[in-house]
Amino acid sequence: MLDALTIGKRIRSLRTQRGMTLDDLGAAIGRAASQVSVLENGKREPKVSDLQTVAKALSVPLAELLSAEAPSPRAAREIALERAQSGPLFSSLGLAPVPVRKSLGDEAIEVILGLHAELERLHRERAATPEDARRANTELRRQMRRQNNYFPELEAEARRLLAAVGHAGGPLSQRTASDLAAHLGFTLHYVPDLPDSTRSVSDLAHHRIYLPVSRGGDPRGALLRALAGQVLGAKEPTDYDQFLLQRVETNYLAAALMIPEDDAVPFLLQARDRRELSVEDLRDAYAVTYETAGHRFTNLATQHLGIPVHFLKTHETGTILKAYENDDAQFPTDVLGAVEGQLVCRQWSARQVFDIADRFSPYNQYTDKPNGTYWCSSSIQSTSRGDYSVSVGTPFAHVKWFRGRDTTHRRTSGCPDPACCRRPPQGLADRWTGRTFPSPRLQSSLLAAVPSESFTGVDRTEVYAFLEQHAPSGE
The missing domain is CATH 3.30.450 (Beta-Lactamase)
Incomplete structure (x- = not known):
């Protein structure tokens, strides 16, 4: 997507370097000076055809206008300030934005940006609540809907991993899942004392993955999700957006390994042609x-x-x-x-x-x-x-x-x-309104506080103690 604000700053910088006024550039591209001003201020997203005309008038290649880099340190500060002041956090303060003029010194901009950054930090810290999680999850679901819940890059990664362990197609056996762990450099350790707050624990220092002793269910799931996290380079999330996206991506990659796209699509197409599509057939x-x-x-x-x-x-x-x-x-x-x-x-x-x-x-x-x-x-x-x-x-x-x-x-x-x-139906409501008092079962999630040290809910003390206990001897 075109970055209208940065492009506008680059146009203004190149125009002033050439000693051109707004009227001069407007005349050169067949536009009014006011339209040039709107373009330079980043108030509207420019069309590529318009930028080609501007680039020709300024005697620069189009790529120079489209560069994501600000034309100068001063311009970078101005861009950061304008973005901060147009954001929802600043708007919620009810303050008038500071006009970005030449008379506004660099130190003043730095102070405003510093205060805004601290407000953002405090806001994120206070917003790490179930409400924040719901907002993040709602946006993630919208993203998934936009792409039809299909992640081509994860499909390609699953295809590469399966080829690396020689998977010829069909169901992924537990043995092949273990081979995949070995291919990625991990040994597997099934333990009865996995911390309750975890699905698995990866010891990156010793390339070990600790998994719970199976109590039913599919033993491949936890393993493949743990491996997917390593393949995707998952790090400790800093907010709910990252945390939820990691969950979606690791679950997706694990499922793509268990039901490979190259096998499943022909299977589903044949079922569709027979008008016999069914989730249970895919399951079996x-x-x-x-x-x-x-x-x-x-x-x-x-x-x-x-x-x-x-x-x-x-x-x-x-x-x-x-x-x-x-x-x-x-x-x-x-x-x-x-x-x-x-x-x-x-x-x-x-x-x-x-x-x-x-x-x-x-x-x-x-x-x-x-x-x-x-x-x-x-x-x-x-x-x-x-x-x-x-x-x-x-x-x-x-x-x-x-x-x-x-x-x-x-x-x-x-x-x-x-x-x-x-x-309730009107008859029941008429009969019982005011004549009953049910004692509700309180949903603990209504009052539950988000852990201050780890909003993911993982008990680090318990995890570190677990790793220390299970680490190879002699270290």
Whole structure:
């Protein structure tokens, strides 16, 4: 993207070096002096065609105007000041911006920038709250939607890693996953005392990865996520944006290793041509969990099959834990746009599935919503923390490609209208309003403070003590 502010400073610098006025440059490019001024002040993003005309008038190559480097240290300070004063933090102070004029000294600019930097630091420190996490997660989900939850650079990295260990295709065995660790220079150590706040611990000094002794589930998942973090060069995150992006990228790369794109796409294309697309077939073909298969399906469905989809992981209480959509499924959100933590409509398959006796087979349902009809397939996963439904769905126009489209299950949802399922029926409300006092179960997350030393929640003291205990002897 063109950096209008820097380009404007470069144009002004080159113009003044040549002794040209605004009128002179305007005449040379066929524009009014006021339009040149707007361009130099970075008030609008310039067109490349306009910049080519300006470059010709200033007798410089276009590349010189497009350089990301400020034309002088003074210009760099001015750019930093203008960006700071146009940002949301400065705007929230209710102060008038300081005009950036020649009479404004460098020392004054440095002081203002220093004060602004300290305000940003204090703001980040105070904003490291669940609210900040929800804001970051909302923006990350928007980014994932813009690219259809497809990360080509991570697909290429998975392809390179699999080729390095000679994986010929099909499901990734636990042995091949171990070979991948060896290829990356790590030894694996399964321990019963892994710190509770961690999924794995990587000892970079001794090239060891500590993993929990398996208590069920897919033992490859934690290993591949740990390896993905090393491959991607993950560092200690400094804010929620970095932390959440790291989680998304490591989970994505791990899934791309377990369900390789080069194998999975032909598999899915053949299923689509037979009109037999199903997440459970993808799960069975690659020996992964239903959740991993559902995630992976969303990575590939829009990019390679042209099918918009949505994904939900929902606790048995109806609370959304994970969500993704690029099909306008209209998930419930809070005022910040966050989906996680919200309650799914009682009429959606993500909650209806909990009432079905057959928990072995996926539950398929059509749901008529205010913005159209959607088909969804849901399956239940049981864990030590309760039961969860994993749902993958698509708009009615695309259901023709999926197995389960012949279901007779159909519901109508009026959400987000409270009358749909959040507001009690009028008869019940009339009978019980003012005649009951339920004692609520407090959600600890409402009051939980973010750890001051590690907002990720990792107990460093526990981790360091663990590493010290397990480090090779003689050191």
